[in-house]
Amino acid sequence: RKEVEQDPGPFNVPEGATVAFNCTYSNSASQSFFWYRQDCRKEPKLLMSVYSSGNEDGRFTAQLNRASQYISLLIRDSKLSDSATYLCVVKGGSQGNLIFGKGTKLSVKP
Amino acid sequence: GAGVSQSPRYKVAKRGQDVALRCDPISGHVSLFWYQQALGQGPEFLTYFQNEAQLDKSGLPSDRFFAERPEGSVSTLKIQRTQQEDSAVYLCASSLWPRQGARNEQYFGPGTRLTVT
DSSP states (O other), rough: OOSEOHHHHHHEEEOOEEEEEEESSOOOTEEEEEEEEETTTTEEEEEEOTTTOEEEEEEEEEEEEETEEEEEEEEOOOOGOOOOEEEEEETTTTTOOOEOOEEEEEEEOO | OOOOOOEEEEEOTTTOOOOEEEEEOTTTTEEEEEEEEOTSSSOOOEEEEETTTTEEOOOOTTTTTEETTTSSSSSSESSSSSSSGGGGEEOOOEEESSSOOOOOEEEEEEEEEEEEE
């Protein structure tokens, strides 16, 4: 079982739609959680950290469920510019490295 | 401000050649990470430096891979006797972690796309 699992998609949605991505992780000792965004042939860019109480940044809302080892990202009012691959990322225990899921591809259509 | 920079951006190597990939982290970032990203996959961890110390190299796929960060700033990833399976994008990231309060938010460079022919 991979350490971080995501539905690869693609998710094809119209502009203005609300879309949700989910992710599960296997290491219960994981300490920090993030969503990164990666555009085609570009580097991953930090979208947001995920806090235990859940957090929101504009149209983006992230939730963490430690008991179920589950992380989610909700995007409201999708824009064409949201089209990208969204990477679920976990930092495990005392190790510094990040563990990435394979990513979920989102395509927002006019 | 200046982000993480990497050079070269693209590298084509013949099988068996040695290559050296450079990373310039964000100034003041203590930690530096190297990742390998194959097509259609998420980045996979290779190795990690805290200042000049290489604290984890568990992700290096073979002893042909070697990394250094001698002065705690610029880092070089070297691949000896390249093989076709080494073709990938090599990403460098830096972070303020483990400084007090830092959550290990890592900032990535644009990567080096290595193609071994």
